[in-house]
Amino acid sequence: MAKIAFILLCHKDPDAIINQATRLTAAGDCMSIHFDARSKPEHFQKIRDALKDNPNVTFARKRIKCGWGAWSLVQATLYAVEAAVEAFPRATHFYMVSGDCMAIKSAEYAHDFLDREDVDYIESFDYFGSDWIKTGMKEERLIYRHFFNERKYKKLFYASFNLQKRLGLARDIPHDIQVQIGSQWWCLRRRTIEWILEFTRKRKDVMRFFRTTWIPDETFFQTLVRHIIPANEIRTRTLTFLMFTDYGMPVTFYNDHYDLLLSQDFLFARKISPEAHVLKRRLGDLYAAEGAEFQISNEGRSLFKFLTGRGRTGHRFAPRFWEKESTLGRERELLIIVAKKWHIGKRFAERIKKVTNVPMIQYLFDESSCPMPDLGGIQNSIGKRTRHRRALMRMLFDYYDTDRLIICMDPNNMDLMRDFFSDRSQTKLIEVESHFSDEYLLGHAMRVGLAGENTPQETIDRLLPTIRSDVMSESDTIRDEGFEGYFRISENGSSEMNTRALARFLTIPEDRAREIAETDHLFAD
Incomplete structure (x- = not known):
């Protein structure tokens, strides 16, 4: 039977993290936590103290400061994964979650779902052939070295980027890998995780390459899984239900989304509003439930698009x-x-x-x-x-x-x-x-x-x-x-x-x- 090791990257709201870890491990699963080193030390200590007696919780042995779009997010994930592999030898699946995620199915349903097929669940679309990236940099994310965080050091980020372009310092992608892209919310089998860790130890050239790419959390695991796992053992989808607005921002779920979330063909959902206390309580109770049945209709994304589109007059741009x-x-x-x-x-x-x-x-x-x-x-x-x-x-x-x-x-x-x-x-x-x-x-x-x-x-x-x-x-x-x-x-x-x-x-x-x-x-x- 499937046993899930949740890989949790988080940086805030220690009470929510404690509750999340307690709920998910109560059903027999386990969790490895990386808490951002930028966050308040007293928050991390509170989490450690609350979960220290829980045998199904472990922590990344090294905490690092994480930045959006930077390699640090991948490195933090690897630290948490390594801790989980060592601490939980009976874990069969490793599931990436954030502090804003919650289960929208019972543990019983999730375990049965993962037992049905011996496959990995990860979005992995061809980087250059797909239209996954809608705007902004594409090839430039890879062929130039990005040493600065774009959000924190915007001027340095673009100065470095433009200088490399002027001097013709583009680099080659490692010849034997085909870069893939997709959501960072994956669920991988133990064998796959172990092969990835072995790959990271052997292929220093690939690791050097990804360390200076931009937004590698959308490409690193996606590329490696497709590189080492046969295509028929990969389901190119995420098991975490998430939606984005027209402005590229994640849709937040509230108390009245309970029925909609349960009817989606996913195991988890993000982002759950911090203020959605009733929704959190109901979903928390649901994960521990036995014999729960779910009617899957999966209309969430089309329904959201329809409802948000109502009332917009939609004027066209100036005619050609x-x-x-x-x-x-x-x-x-x-x-x-x-x-x-x-x-x-x-x-x-x-x-x-x-x-x-x-x-x-x-x-x-x-x-x-x-x-x-x-x-x-x-x-x-x-x-x-x-x-x-x-x-x-x-x-x-x-x-x-x-x-x-x-x-x-x-x-x-x-x-x-x-x-x-x-x-x-x-x-x-x-x-x-x-x-x-x-x-x-x-x-x-x-x-x-x-x-x-x-x-x-x-x-x-x-x-x-x-x-x-x-x-x-x-x-x-x-x-x-x-x-x-x-x-x-x-x-x-x-x-x-x-x-x-x-x-x-x-x-x-x-x-x-x-x-x-x-x-x-x-x-x-």
Whole structure:
């Protein structure tokens, strides 16, 4: 059976560390602690005194001062790992945690999970081939030597870096290793840890290289594991659930996140707020629980992205000059069908095409699989279609040799609507208003990853009103925009009302508009 040795790097809140160590070791696991040498000596002494009689707790034999992005974080980890290997010969797995981490599953569940597969869990993506690094230095982290901490000695850090660039002092990466990158929150088997320690003793050249790289805690263990362990024994993921905001800051969890955390396919989570006392107590009790069952839905990240995105109007950056100066053409007419229920929007558009013979493209800015003619590659992805929307529309008008074109659009595409209505061409929009049942909204939430089959009912009950409000606010935003040439048909509207709106939208006689408005099962789900 799995026995976990937790590797804890920490620098504050001694009471929380004592509680964390007590909870995790009470279930039979063990812990090796490195407490930052920069921190107050009395805090470290308090931790030592509180845990000195706990046989499942040990401490790194050497404490060092740690700095963000520096080698010291890796060295502190290695000191704690060495102490754990020696103190806990029966530990089967070594799990890296911080003082802000807490278990979101029971020890029983965690042990069973680790026993299922004889593998290591660590993010390890190709350093140069992946897009793990979004901004800032990339190759420069490795090929130049970084002797100063960027946060503490910013001027010296960049002065040293720029001097090396000017003098051409770039160095080679050790020829036999392929640098990997990923999260520092890993869980490795004992054999892997022992091989890593042996590697550090034998390969002094690799150790010298990593000591002067920048942010090595994202590359050192990730590279070594991939170097010494077969790929089929590595799961490229972390077992610690963490999320980041749009600004690159870790998301903090509070008391009301308990149900969400338990439903994620992870064993731990970070960061738990220091003020979330109820959450800490409930998670602490959970780790020692027996027979606990967990319904995994794993919608946490998509749900967070959805909820934080609500209310943002999302104005686009200044238009590129070739878009600003381009036009679809004064003589052309773009007819936009806006429908949240795509199947109804498509059915409506098909019926209009059949009655009017106007060319139609369905949700081209929302659905990558939307059938499109070959336009030289601009049609290949939603990103390209959106970036070059006016050029795309001109090409579609030319392709169909028409001055009238119908497209379908989701109501969340306000930037696109504004852009098309600002063009010198004639643009009209008709909104298809449908009824949204709870069942439909739940299905929508599942389709877009906001919920799963095992999402707790309590979460669903809180989520559905939010989604309904979001759908309604999209419609309100369109109406508030005051577009000239805006029309609406409604599932609850009369045939006469819908017929008049269609006749004006399509500029056709009312008898032909009635054919469309009275289409059988037009609004059926």
